[in-house]
Amino acid sequence: MQAAEGKGAGRFAPSPSGDLHIGNVRTGMLAYLWARGSGRRFLWRDEDLDRVRAGAAERQLAEFRALGVRIDGAPVAQSARTAGYADACARLEEAGLVYECFCSRRDILAAPSAPHAPPGAYPGTCRDLDEGQRAQARERLRSQGRSPALRLRTDGGERTVGDEVRGEVTARLDDLVLRRGDGVWAYNLAVVVDDGEMGIDQVVRGDDLASSAPRQAHLAELLGLPVPQYAHVPLVLGPTGQRLAKRDGAVTLAQLAGTGFDLWAWMGESLGFGPWTGLDDALAGFDPARMVREPVVFDPDANACGAHARSAMTSR
Missing domain, CATH: 3.40.50.620 (HUPs)
Structure with missing residues (x-):
């Protein structure tokens, strides 16, 4: 056709x-x-x-x-397309939805998980640090040659999206990474910005990515972008x-x-x-x-x- x-x-x-x-x-x-x-x-x-x-x-x-x-x-x-990701992150930051995260992967795995959260989910360790704590953490990372990641602030609630194969996909929203500590823009931010700006309204992909759809739909809405139709095969x-x-x-x-x-x-x-x-x-x-x-x-x-x-x- x-x-x-x-x-x-x-x-x-x-x-x-x-x-x-x-x-x-x-x-x-x-x-x-x-x-x-x-x-x-x-x-x-x-x-x-x-x-x-x-x-x-x-x-x-x-x-x-x-x-x-x-x-x-x-x-x-x-x-x-990295300039577009930086612009999207800046808009989220202006809305008070971005914070620095100083945790390593090992820190996250060792931290107690929130109730009902999947294993390895980010527990929000850095979400509510005060400015003094953030400054101290920045200096600690700087001495190690590292930089903080940037995360999206969420309320941790559940979100459900429709799926043409699975019917519905429900997942808990987490404080996903927007930019990694090494400065690379994260997959979840990049894919949402790209799909929205490229006019993609149908996303067909492997069902190992199904759990990402609710958080990506949430991020799209925060950025004023349309949520595509999902089909996880x-x-x-x-x-x-x-x-x-x-x-x-x-x-x-x-x-x-x-x-x-x-x-x-x-x-x-x-x-x-x-x-x-x-x-x-x-x-x-x-x-x-x-x-x-x-x-x-x-x-x-x-x-x-x-x-x-x-x-x-x-x-x-």
Whole structure:
């Protein structure tokens, strides 16, 4: 389906830290199918604020273009957008919603958690320090060659957002990091600012990020940005039942080339549609309402040929 002029957009926003494995590819293709199937534009963003490997961004985009994906406009790099993140943080600070945090990761893990908070959640240690305590903490970090992080002040309440796959996602709002102690803008701030300013109103991504949606929706509203529609899709797992990773073996498209592995057939079957023959077939047959809602297992050792690759998929 051709994207309608003036309509919203979906996106794929990989981190260029290395080559994508087929679970990442499947999620990106779902974002594309969802966007095109709803008449939206499809945008590409490189989330390159951290862990960048030379050439990875170009290879990732080239693989998707080889699969027939057409992006609207030029790819966007987060590293070129830091002024916008600084402006958003300044507006939050003017509203009294930003404070310095002097805690290390070890400090946070060792601190008592608030009731009902998930393990490792920030307990608010630095939220209500007075100016004298903050000055002392700044000097302590300065002597260690460190700087404070910046956090968003919240009330710790729960927030629920709608999700086209999961129905609803509820999570407790925490004082998320806006800028890390090393000066790098944090993922949650960058993704909210980018999605809002790029006109992205549909976010399709792996369901390991579902718990981030309520806090991102809250942050978007604080910044006066629209909250997108979320669809958190099931992950591809490795043979041990853990999230698929490169340590599991041949899992990238380059590694699978020449093995007889049929990516389109595997993607269609793994999502419950039966084998696809290519992008046109996928666009014609994709229906979010019929999509498998459970994670699937991919065993690289079973991929000596295409038939084994497809029969290796099992619902968890």
